[in-house]
Amino acid sequence: MTETASDTVADRYGASRSKRWDRRIGWSLASVAILVGLLVIAFGNWRQSTTEFQNIGFTLHNEGGPGDAFSASTKFEVNADPGVAVSCAVEALNTSKATVGWKIVDLPVIDGRSQTVSVDIVTLGPATAAHAKACWPVER
Incomplete structure (x- = not known):
């Protein structure tokens, strides 16, 4: 029994018809x-809470005398x-x-x-x- 050249090549290199179904x-x-x-x-983000913030301004209180603490105030929406x-x-x-002051603020609902x-x-x-760095929703 003789094999055709294409059958011999298919057997040698694995290019049989069953591979077509796998592909x-x-x-x-x-x-x-x-x-x-x-x-x-x-x-995925269809019903995700949207929390955004906008910095409005800040005030610096750097006139610290002996024993006085330095401070800053910031306002944001x-x-x-x-x-x-x-x-x-x-x-x-x-x-x-460099960060010289940091605070986490919990806002009222x-x-x-x-x-x-x-x-x-x-x-x-x-x-x-001074500014708001990040805001996020909190689960309570």
């Missing part, structure tokens, strides 16, 4: 995985979903942009979307800037 299954699974990934990206508890990290920086917050920060030395 089709692989491409089908890859397509389904990509489709599911796109759906997760598109609808927080926008969050009504009824959501929010915490914010506030920091004061020196001329080298309000029925509205926006609230303006003023925070005083005690610093380790004279500050040149």
Whole structure:
């Protein structure tokens, strides 16, 4: 019995017809995985709480005398979903942009979307800037 040249090559290099089904299954699974990934990206953040903040301004209190502490005040606006508890990290920086004061502030739950917050920060030395660094929703 003689084999044709194509059968001999197919047997030698494994290019038989059963591989075609394996490729089709692989491409089908890859397509389904990509489709599911796109759906997760598109609808994954559908009902996520949106918490944003905007720095308004700051005041520095660097006239510390002997025994007096340095301090800074910052004012910022927080926008969050009504009824959501929010915490914010506030920091004061020196001329080298090093943190000289830090505070976590728990904001009260309000029925509205926006609230303006003023925070005083005690610093380790004279500050040149103070601002809200981050705000996030808190589960209570």
